[in-house]
Amino acid sequence: MDKLSVIKVGGKVVEELQSLESLLHDFSSIKGYKILVHGGGRSLSRLADRLGIETRMTNGRRITDAATLELVAMVYGGLVNKRIVAQLQGLGVNAIGLSGADLNIIRSVKRPVGEIDYGFVGDVEEVNASALASLVMQDIVPVLAPLTHDRGSLLLNTNADTIAASVAKAMAGLYEVELIYCFEKKGALADENNDDSLIPELNRSMFVDYVNKGVIRGGMIPKLENAFDAITWGVRSVRITQASDLLSMSGTFIR
Amino acid sequence: MDKLSVIKVGGKVVEELQSLESLLHDFSSIKGYKILVHGGGRSLSRLADRLGIETRMTNGRRITDAATLELVAMVYGGLVNKRIVAQLQGLGVNAIGLSGADLNIIRSVKRPVGEIDYGFVGDVEEVNASALASLVMQDIVPVLAPLTHDRGSLLLNTNADTIAASVAKAMAGLYEVELIYCFEKKGALADENNDDSLIPELNRSMFVDYVNKGVIRGGMIPKLENAFDAITWGVRSVRITQASDLLSMSGTFIR
Incomplete structure (x- = not known):
């Protein structure tokens, strides 16, 4: 099977033009088929x-009302996505920016209202692996925004970590997939105040331990749950690392 | 040669959700290969x-400073483009939203500073006709935002009428191209206060006459110049009409 790298970037890396430029430069040098998934951060x-639109978060997830959904389409689907595509084209990478609606790449379902009404948030139902494969085999590099659709005209806000894991899983039947989450820290840390406390390898039972001890918490928990989910569904390698280490082999490997 | 329809929509049609829905419904029923180009209007x-970002216009053209370019990427590249794509997918059309940077579809050059500095405005240099043809032959419908790039990482604001004409011209070597500009009025009018004064056919000498008499003026002049340019370069048919007449044969035909 051919190799396919699925790289997710978010947070400060996407916000700061220089760090984004540096990340995209590294990304452009990755050999073989690749897909970039981006968040939009702050x-x-x-x-x-x-x-004057109120930002409401619950458990680290954004509540997406109609006005916020418009912002998501503007900032993630437009500004960040097109900026990345133009920069990659400048680096000689034939990038194409896609939301889940484009080519029906990612169909989702609006999250049912339970205790919390997340609003226009979509949970991934289906990734169009054949359409993505058709693009990458033409040496086109898809750049995915965290925006999906329900195939009934509705756009939905979808977490970028989840999109990266869903895409990696869907492509695992066709490629030997490597999934890399780039974020601010060196990886999963045993002590969040000590950057040298990197956990080089993490399996599920260690993860449960760390969560129970309160060492791993907050937004790191759903990120790692996505990572374990990807491994379970046949993704060959999952690594969590800081953006500047994209090309090195450092970070936390998920087992 | 196969037929290809290039449809440009802008103005109020794009702004009002109901008129956009109705236009997209009509668009979805057009048989054969097709491309949609949209503006973003007000x-x-x-x-x-x-x-609090100042809008500056000169001769009906927007001056695009850095802050305005971000708005262009957000509103045209994100909000309007993704909304149209999601609606078309809901209508069973396999749409893909593209800026000029995506797949390097439209490369432009930043307009040189003359008497006026238009800022981040791009004049079209090259349309990637083979990439567009490859999409339409897979029954994919490109939805083009009025945003191009210089292939050196820079995004540029580009007039949607010009994009439609440039795409139509570039595809004229491969397809029998029909170009339709949809806007608020029934077509070119001999008396702008009388909707029944439609000019059913317009050739270049009539156009010059009408401009000299002050009958055709403002934003209609560059729109018609684009239309005549398309005819000169082999586009089979060019029509200017109101959006609700997309499927009828009414409007002003350019000869």
């Missing part, structure tokens, strides 16, 4: 502030 | 107002 909250 | 100016 640029959305900043625009919401400027427009 | 939604950009409205967002600029809310953010």
Whole structure:
């Protein structure tokens, strides 16, 4: 099987033009088939502030009302996505920016209202692996925004970590998939105040231990759950690392 | 040669959800290969107002400073483009939203500073006809936002009428191209206050006459110049009409 790298970037890396440029430069040098998935980080909250639209978060997840959904389409689907595509084209990478609606790449279902109404948030139902494979085999590099659709005209906000894991899983039947989550820290840390406390390998029972001890917490928990899910579904390798280590073999490997 | 329809929509049609829905419904029923080009209309100016970013126009063209370019990427590249794509998918059309940077579909050059500095505005240099042809032959419908790139990482604001004409011209070597501009009025009017004064056919000498008499003026002049340019370069049919007449044969035909 051919190799396919699925790289997810988010947070500060996407917000700061210089760190983004550096990340995209490294990304462009990765050999073989690849897909980039991006978040949007705080640029959305900043625009919401400027427009007087309230940002509401629950358990680290954004509540997406109609006004916020418009911001998601603008900032993630437009500004960040097109900026990345233009920069990759400048680096000689034939990038194409896609939301889940484009080519029906990712169909999701609006999250049912339970204790919390997340609003226009979509849970991934189906990734169009054949359409993605058709693109990568033409040496086209898909750049996926965290925006999906229900195939009934509705756009939905979808977590970028989840999109990366869903895409990696869907492609695992066709390629030897490597999934890399780039974020601010060196990987999963045994002590969040000590950058040298990197956990080089993490399996599920260690993860449960760390969560129970309160060492791994907050947004790291769903990120790692996505990572374990990917391994379970046949993704060959999952690594969590800081963006500047994209090309090295450092970070936390999920087993 | 196969037939290809290039449809440009803009203005109020794009801004009002109901008129957009109705237009997309008609568009979805057009047989054969097709490409949609959209503007963004006043939604950009409205967002600029809310953010306190000044809108500056010269000769009906927007001056695009760095802050305005971000709005263009957000509103045209994100909000409007993704909304159209999701609606088309809901209508069973396999749409893909593209800026000029995606797949390097439209490369432009930043307009040189003359008497006026238009800022981040791009003049079309090259349309990637083979990439567009490869998409339409897979029954994929490209939805083009009025945003191009210089292939050196820079995004540029580009007039949607010009994009439609450039795409139509570039595809004229491969397809029998029909170009339709949809806008608010029934077509070119001999008396702008009388909707029944439609000019059913317009050739270049009539156009010059009408401009000299002040009958055709403002934003209609560059629109018609684009239309004549398309005819000169082998586009089979060019029509200017109101959106609700997309499927009829009414409007002004350019000869």
